[in-house]
Amino acid sequence: MASTFQRARTAEQRAERATAILRAARDLLDELPLEAVTLNAIAGRAGFAASNVLRYYDSREAVLLALVAAETETWLTDLLAEPPVSGQNADRCRAVAATVAATMERHPHFCELISVQAAVLERNVRVETTAAFKATTSEQLGRAGDWLLGALPELAPLGRPAVLQFTARCIVIAGALWAHSRSNTRVAEHLGDTESAGNDRTSAVADIRDTLALLFLGATRHERRPGGSARPTAHRIR
Template sequence: MDDVEVPAFQRARRPEQRELRRQEILDAAEALLAEMPAEEISLRELGRRLGVSKTHVVRYFESREGVFLELLNRLRLSWLEAALASEWPAPPCEPDGVMQAWADSLAARPVLCQLWSLLPSVLERNVSAGTVRAYKLIDLEHRTTLANLISDRIPALGADDALTLTRHAVVSLVGLWPFSNPAPAVVEATADPRLAGSRVDFATMYGEILQTTLASLLARAK
């Protein structure tokens, strides 16, 4: 097949080779997620994209969900690095503007949002407790970085409340993303002008949710 990538090596023996192969698998998964829903991607499809067998992929990840969990970590870190570098306004900031920048920066990363929204229903299943524990420790590290980023821009929000905000934000994303990316039949149905209120724009509504949650936390702090 013309679109099959040729592996750089058939068997990874050294640690750097194993890490390179893991990154190749994550790259393939990210490319596939830009083309089709996560639910339609199998280990066999990942192997086909790389020109290797399903068994070969399992040498590096215990399951499809294990691949997606690690990819979620990688994409979230990339998002945080971009936010820290330039995408979010520099302090001092207007709080609602910070929340909207958060929403807009995520809306620009649909693969990250898709994976994040599948965390409780898909990604945390068919994986070992050790894999979930490792994921959650990295998630906590990333959310702490995010909380610090928020606190720097909104000093009135304490560190604990900033971390609480990140928890609410994840739960909100899990619920909102599917509503803002509905199935074709739903898109067709809500084209009816009478159902205009049923259509959901992710960046707009997520920004509103973040702003409302932030306002509640700030009021409680007072």
């Protein structure tokens, strides 16, 4: 495999190789648990030697970190295409939470990757790689936060920076809930209990929906401080 490898000579060829590597990693996630998606497995699926993959990415974690950004973009495109909701505050909070949970269910790779992003994927990569990733996801977070602000305008008095921070925390919580359910699912799959495995995934989506609904309800019920700024009555964004 290594003997037939030809180095990309143009920026377009390099981009094609990098995309092929990401595609290979994503395809492997359809078949294997995340921890089994190794650098050698990615290289083999892409048709490269591992040393050649490292010409494009720092490490296995760098490949998966790039995949986080790609999967986030796919999920975000889906979310932003959702029609606006209407109704009273409580109804809209529940509807928006259901919308977010439903889009996350349609993008399981996104959920799995964000659940291990900070603890696993942001390790063993160069500072420059992490900085570039943060810049990309910061822009993505801005669009997600603006969507949430449009869906729940009651958040506006908190200020856009606080809304973006709140959005980021909601995504982190959703990823944690997904990871918890996946742990149960893998045990069920190992035991051959396909019904329980399916129920665990359904439960994860319901947990994400219900938890986000509570967070949205709390964040949109704010009061005025003496200085004129707002804060949530149910929980304060620090």
